[in-house]
Structures are given as structure tokens and as C-alpha cells.
Amino acid sequence: MSTTTGQTSATAVATTAVNWRERHQQIREWKRQKKADKQRKLLAKTGAVVDDDGAADTTNGVTTNDATTDTTAAASASESMDITTTGAETSTTTTDSGRQWTASIAVPFSIVENAQSAELKAYLIGQIARSLVVFNIDEIVVFDEYCSQQPPITDSTDNSLQYDKRRSAMVQMIRILQYLECPQYLRKYLFPLQKDLQYAGLCNPLDSTHHLKTADTDCRYREGVVTNKPAQEGRGSHVYIGLQRDVQIDRSLRPNVRVTVRLADNCDLRRSKRLKGVAVSPDEPRELAGLYWGYQIRVAKSLSAVFGESPYAGGYDLTIGTSDRGDNVDKHLRQLPKRFNHLLVVFGGLKGIEAAHDSDESLSSVEDTRDLFDHYLNTCPNQGSNTIRTEEAILITLSALRKRLLR
Incomplete structure (x- = not known):
């Protein structure tokens, strides 16, 4: 009788351990899925693609895949x-x-x-x-x-x-x-x-959509006006884009001209001390990111x-x-x-x-x-x-x- 009782207790403990592991795995899976869904919502405006692991794949704010990344990048440059x-x-x-x-x-x-x-x-x-x-x-x-x-x-x-x-x-x-x-x-x-x-x-x-506020930091495009702040030789003009810091673009333009700016991918609007971007056509936000501009x-x-x-x-x-x-x-x-x-x-x-x-x-x-x-x-x-x-x-x-x- 004692042997049978001991075997039953061991089986119950093992079953409890298995159920606990399954439950723990389910909780981890739920948290991972919730994190991935949150990232999808945050990156939806930039056209980023989020895979099953929650990793984002972006190229200049444009949805791409391995086969089309080079083509899109070449089109943006030319x-x-x-x-x-x-x-x-x-x-x-x-x-x-x-x-x-x-x-x-x-x-x-x-x-x-x-x-x-x-x-x-x-x-x-x-x-x-x-x-x-x-x-x-x-x-x-x-x-x-x-x-x-x-x-x-x-x-x-x-x-x-x-x-x-x-x-x-x-x-x-x-x-x-x-x-x-x-x-x-x-x-x-x-x-x-x-x-x-x-x-x-x-x-x-x-x-x-293009009437962005200071708190709107997810969009990679912003409208700005070229300032009369002198730029160093070989560098582009400074553009006011409605933030506390101006952005420096890739070319020199005359002051008081309205320009559409695409911010650099590694540019953090909240933490970066220097903002850099590229002057682009006002049609680019619509044509590449699907944004009404x-x-x-x-x-x-x-x-x-x-x-x-x-x-x-x-x-x-x-x-x-x-x-x-x-x-x-x-x-x-x-x-x-x-x-x-x-x-x-x-x-x-x-x-x-x-x-x-x-x-x-x-x-x-x-x-x-x-x-x-x-x-x-x-x-x-x-x-x-x-x-x-x-x-x-x-x-x-x-x-x-x-x-x-x-x-």
C-alpha cells in the first residue's frame, strides 16, 4: 500500500510540474505576441514590416523585402x-x-x-x-x-x-x-x-497628416522652411521643421523656401542633438509611404x-x-x-x-x-x-x- 501511494504522489507531482511548464510557456508566448502587436502599431505609419518575432524591417520608412530593397533604395537616390x-x-x-x-x-x-x-x-x-x-x-x-x-x-x-x-x-x-x-x-x-x-x-x-505637432515623432517626413542660419562650407542648409532643433539637409537652398524633408533613419527626434535629413519632392510621402501630404x-x-x-x-x-x-x-x-x-x-x-x-x-x-x-x-x-x-x-x-x- 505504501509503495502504491508513493508512486501516485510522484505521478501527481510530475503532472503538476508539466502543467506549470506549459502554463509558463503560454504566458511567455502571450507576452511575446503582445509585444509584437505593439510594435506593429508603432511602426504602421512608417510602412515598416514586423515579422513573427517582433523585429522590424525598414528601409527609409518604406516597406521592403529582400528582393526589392536595392531597387527601392536606388529609386529614392535617383x-x-x-x-x-x-x-x-x-x-x-x-x-x-x-x-x-x-x-x-x-x-x-x-x-x-x-x-x-x-x-x-x-x-x-x-x-x-x-x-x-x-x-x-x-x-x-x-x-x-x-x-x-x-x-x-x-x-x-x-x-x-x-x-x-x-x-x-x-x-x-x-x-x-x-x-x-x-x-x-x-x-x-x-x-x-x-x-x-x-x-x-x-x-x-x-x-x-502633414500638420505635425511637436509630440509627433513617428513620421519620418516633415514640412519645413529654410532658415538664414549660415551653414559651414560643404554642408547643407538648416531647416526649421516645427521642433526645438533645426534639421540640416543635404543641399544649400535660399532662405524662406518651403521644403519637404525626409529625416534620417537613425535620427531620434527626442534625443538626437543634431538632426539630419534629405530634401525630397512633396510627392514622395504619398508615393513611397502612402501618406496624404x-x-x-x-x-x-x-x-x-x-x-x-x-x-x-x-x-x-x-x-x-x-x-x-x-x-x-x-x-x-x-x-x-x-x-x-x-x-x-x-x-x-x-x-x-x-x-x-x-x-x-x-x-x-x-x-x-x-x-x-x-x-x-x-x-x-x-x-x-x-x-x-x-x-x-x-x-x-x-x-x-x-x-x-x-x-
Whole structure:
């Protein structure tokens, strides 16, 4: 009896030990998985790849694998530089985390003239800017739907006054759009006090991806302005990027120029005494990291110039016109291509796109406005109001096209 009891006790102890080891192994596995998940969340913004062991694999903030690391690095080193916000296209290697396609909208500046006061004009422009950022629009084209020609200098008639009024509305719209798109910490360096921005403070902030704060240290890209701090010979300029310390870039640029900076991989924004980076194209955050990096502004003298002066090679491969005379978007949405390179959505003014078409002599050979676009859509069928304001039409249309814009 004693022998049997001893064997049973030994077996129980061994079973307990095995269960304890399994439990301990499960706890260790749970902690390792939790750590890996935390690292994935921290590195999600930079496009880093985290393997099963929680190790991160990054190359200049771009998701890579062993087969494509050299290709991506070579493309980053050889890409054409465009440090200004001109909208020039940059040739880069397509990555899984990047976004190569763009979305643009065209809006007539005459909608600003319809506002009753300077405060309402500023707020209206702010509404449009908010719509651009919410739906990741990369370019806004401000065009003249009446194709107004500058009258002679000696002309003091009503035509001259009307032209000055329209030009003033255009300038105000462009200035406020530029001001809102610019990160807050750069505005005092790039925008002096001026009448067009008198009521810009009434506009709601955009809170865009590139409007980074001091505590935002995960993003490897930041917008900055070149300072007048003298640099040593053979070294680049110093750029203020909204932090306590300036970053030194790889080239010398004239002061007071806005520039997009990619920070070095080994640069710790919290601990590094010296920050170093590279001046890159403003398109690189979108093309390589998939980040929305604000919108660019282009001015067109007519509706035809909206299409003909596209900054992209080959122009826009998908154009959409919006009108109450267009096709029902609910029935036509599936006919829109899911893949495109450069999308353009055109909005009309008080009298619609048809008025802009009739005013443009270069488009006189086209009889039907519908023929100017690949798709001509009514994005708010069965509307209860007789008219839809352009700022409202922008939100309605972009919401209807959301599956194509945010794919």
C-alpha cells in the first residue's frame, strides 16, 4: 500500500510540474505576441514590416523585402527633386505601401463672389479646403468659368471694375487655400499680414497628416522652411521643421523656401542633438509611404486649360463632370473604372459647367458638354432643393465616389 501511494504522489507531482511548464510557456508566448502587436502599431505609419518575432524591417520608412530593397533604395537616390509645391510629377518605384495615383478637382472661383461678406467668403473657402483633406484630394484647379480677359489699362468702364472684382475673388481663394494647407508652425514665416487672410482665422483647421505637432515623432517626413542660419562650407542648409532643433539637409537652398524633408533613419527626434535629413519632392510621402501630404493649387484661365495644362505626363486618364443633367450616379457608379492614374472631377459654378463650356471659344467645336468628359454624372438625383451650392456638391460628389478615392 505504501509503495502504491508513493508512486501516485510522484505521478501527481510530475503532472503538476508539466502543467506549470506549459502554463509558463503560454504566458511567455502571450507576452511575446503582445509585444509584437505593439510594435506593429508603432511602426504602421512608417510602412515598416514586423515579422513573427517582433523585429522590424525598414528601409527609409518604406516597406521592403529582400528582393526589392536595392531597387527601392536606388529609386529614392535617383528620383528627380522638386522642393517647391509646383505639382511636378516624380518618377519612383511603386511599393505596396505607397500610392501612385492622384485625385484632382476643378472649381470656378466665381462661387466666392456669390458670398455676401468677406467673412462668409473665407468660411466658404475653408469648407472647400476641409473637403479636399477629408477625401485625400491631391490637387485643386481654380479656373475662370467666364474666360475673363484683362481690359486695357486705359479702360475705366464697368468691364474693368468687374474684372478687378473677379480677380480679387480669385486671389483671395488661392491665398486662403494656401494658408490652410500650410502647417501651422510655418505660417508666420511664409504668410505676411495681408487683407486676403484677414478672416482666415474663422476657418476650421484642416488637421491634415502633414500638420505635425511637436509630440509627433513617428513620421519620418516633415514640412519645413529654410532658415538664414549660415551653414559651414560643404554642408547643407538648416531647416526649421516645427521642433526645438533645426534639421540640416543635404543641399544649400535660399532662405524662406518651403521644403519637404525626409529625416534620417537613425535620427531620434527626442534625443538626437543634431538632426539630419534629405530634401525630397512633396510627392514622395504619398508615393513611397502612402501618406496624404496636402493638396497643390493650380490656376486655369478657362475650362479648356483645366484639361490642357495638367501637370501630369499624359494628362488625366479619367475625367468626371458633375451636373444635374448627368447620369444617375447610383446606376452609373459600377461603370467607373477601379484603376486609374490621374482622376479629375470638375464642378460648375452658379450656372453649371455648361456655362463654362459656352464661354470657352476653344471648345466651340464640342456641341454637348457631356462629350468633354469620360463620365457625366448627377451625384444628387431627386434633390429636394432647386439648387445645390458648389461647396455642397463637392462633399456630395466625393462621398459618392469614396470607394474610388479611398481604395
